Amino acid sequence: MKPTTSKDRKRTPRARRTNAERSAETRGVIIEAAIELLFSRGHSATTTIAVAARAKVSRGAMLHHFPTRVELLIATAEHIVKYQREQRREKFKDLGVGLPRYYAGADINWEVQKQPATIALLEIMLATRSDPELRKGFAPFIKQMREMRENAAVGVAGDLGVSDKSTVATMLYLHQATLRGLAIHLLCTGDEKGVEDARKLFTHYSHAFAEALMEEEKRKSPKG
Numbered sequence: 315m316k317p318t319t320s321k322d323r324k325r326t327p328r329a330r331r332t333n334a335e336r337s338a339e340t341r342g343v344i345i346e347a348a349i350e351l352l353f354s355r356g357h358s359a360t361t362t363i364a365v366a367a368r369a370k371v372s373r374g375a376m377l378h379h380f381p382t383r384v385e386l387l388i389a390t391a392e393h394i395v396k397y398q399r400e401q402r403r404e405k406f407k408d409l410g411v412g413l414p415r416y417y418a419g420a421d422i423n424w425e426v427q428k429q430p431a432t433i434a435l436l437e438i439m440l441a442t443r444s445d446p447e448l449r450k451g452f453a454p455f456i457k458q459m460r461e462m463r464e465n466a467a468v469g470v471a472g473d474l475g476v477s478d479k480s481t482v483a484t485m486l487y488l489h490q491a492t493l494r495g496l497a498i499h500l501l502c503t504g505d506e507k508g509v510e511d512a513r514k515l516f517t518h519y520s521h522a523f524a525e526a527l528m529e530e531e532k533r534k535s536p537k538g
Contacts, residue, residue, distance in 0.1 A: 341379050343370075344386070347369035352433070357437045362380065365386065385451075387438050388451045391438050395435070395459070397431060398426055402422060402423070405425075427496075439452070463490070467480075470486065485524070
């Protein structure tokens, strides 16, 4: 059989995309532009006009997909939360179970927290303080984050071999809040060494606390 040449390929018509595919692509481009602006310029500068310009789409296309700024920000938050969940799942899948996976989790979560998309999500979260409509729209994400943390606590408790899932959930809450704070501090100060030193020290404390929970569980267990 004669091999296909570049000339032959030019003659082969490209498969036409459906309207749904084109719409999804445009929507994705707009959301990515919103993330870039939230990260680089903050919430106040992330207007629908600025996002449309960054995404290189018309004002009409923007309004078709996101009639209001709040709808754009909520869709962006939804995209980021889904991406974070998938990213964590991918990074954890080959780590097996047990204490080593718990230890690796600290580094994985830090990599996620300092990404531009996560900073963009924090910009949206902070903006809910002064925007009642955005706060109302963001409420389901707060609930979703809580449920994700509670589900994660079940897995972490299993890795540590402890039964106190409530304390584990609180520990994960502290981890998330601390890493978010360090990510914001890094963004504002650029003090990479100071932030990394603080993160390592916090990780040491979290490991020690987890190991203390494991020892407490052993003491509670009946002697065989």
